[in-house]
Amino acid sequence: MKKFMNSADDFLKESLQGFGAAHQDIVSCHYDPNFITRVTPTKEGKVALISGGGSGHEPMHGGLVGYGMLDAACPGFVFSSPTPDQMLAAAEKVDSGAGVLFIVKNYSGDVMNFQMAAEMIQGPNESVLTNDDVAVEDSSFTTGRRGVAATVVVEKIVGSLAEHGGSLQECKALGDKVNKNSGSMGVAFSSCTVPAAGKPNFDIGDDEMEFGVGIHGEPGRRRDKMKSAQEITNELLEAINEDLKPEANEEILLFVNGMGGTPLTELYLIYDNAKNMLDKKNIKISRSLVGNYCTSLEMQGASITLTKLDEELVKHWDSSVHTAAMRWGV
């Protein structure tokens, strides 16, 4: 294992300290329990948005704390859910009285810990559960689809509504709508190594890829031989379209997300290839996002997320945002 680290025990703490210091105009990092808040207190009457999950997916979620998006983020250990004490401390800090909306990715550990926090918290609260990963079959007999990159889209759009005075119920409803309107699928070329484990999460051959991979390197639909970028992109989009069923002339957000170890050069190449295919189907790309937002440590790979847009979603997507990782309109 080659990593920039001093010791596995201090890995998260030192990274958080660096993040807090580098973005001290936007965020404050709090320790024991660990959580990240905006540097400014929540405006009175504004619903507080709190997300969180295991670390190792940066900039999600700490990099999405700031004006127009999250009020707080709770980072767990690498690839391990945060705990209720973190969520309670964060909620106490950022709840201005209008309630707390938890945004949670559908992974067992995250769901259970956020659920316990929701049971323990005093004031009004709701949760939005994201489950955009179309790679996993959604049925009542499984843990269900995983929450992956569309969580970023949910946080942006609901963040805007909360900033513009949306109520707790309205924010929850919009979050559920964005999630329902989104589908994602990823592919990995290489594994990733959790610092405390010291060895790769899974083995994969030089000529292989895991198709439908999860954001911790969990298995996807199948192990395939490497293919061309256009073929991979087509297969990812076909899987998403089969689930999301965008209609011809429907407007969508095309989000090409890097897993951490794939350069932007390749992500833009994927964008080009995705545009080729979507153009052929007369699906209109109305908004775009390309970059590393929902990562899996150093994993080589990428995911594509499509979100079906309407006037309301476009308005909230376009509105100003000022976070460490996303910044426009300010």
Place this chain on the structure above:
Amino acid sequence: MSVDFLIDTAKKIQVVINDNSSEIEKLDQEIGDGDHIFNIQRGIKLVIELEPTIKDLKMSKALNQIAMKVLSGIGGSSGALFGTLFMTMAKGNAIDEGVDYKKAIEIFAEGVEAVKQRGKADVGEKTMMDVLIPVSNCLKKGVEEDKDLKEILKEAAEVAEKGMFSTKDLLATKGRASFLGERARGHIDPGARSSQLMIKTVCESVINS
């Protein structure tokens, strides 16, 4: 059951888990993400370290402290599930007035039921519930039939082992192993193995006392 018994048992569990750590780690690498043994070891260590804080506390307070420590110290699914187990046991009716073995079995069974709700997992889903639910049922049945305590515990340890082995041929439908589909078949669930070892240790500790 006293607070001293809880701490003493945690120390015995620590020895057994450490003795079997490489096996549990290997099981988890096959179908999980390999961190289960570290989580369990960290959790047990944290509970043992609570000794000076909880040794003079009433049972409900001591169990609650254990629950919060496990919840925040382990994290992930294991933290939430074991936290739920102890938190529910801490709420047991009149436990500060003394916990005999019938009471201990009653609150354990309530705890297991809460864990089942939390994880939304039942028997047959290749999780630690394949050990905990049958053990809980066996204990309750033993009390109802007014069996000898040592007899009940001997049976519970056997039921735990049977439950643990039963996970081998199951498909996982909960947690991370569920993403493996058929690829998970043929492997014992690491959570079932670690909880079986804990149950065995508790049973043997009482039988030999």
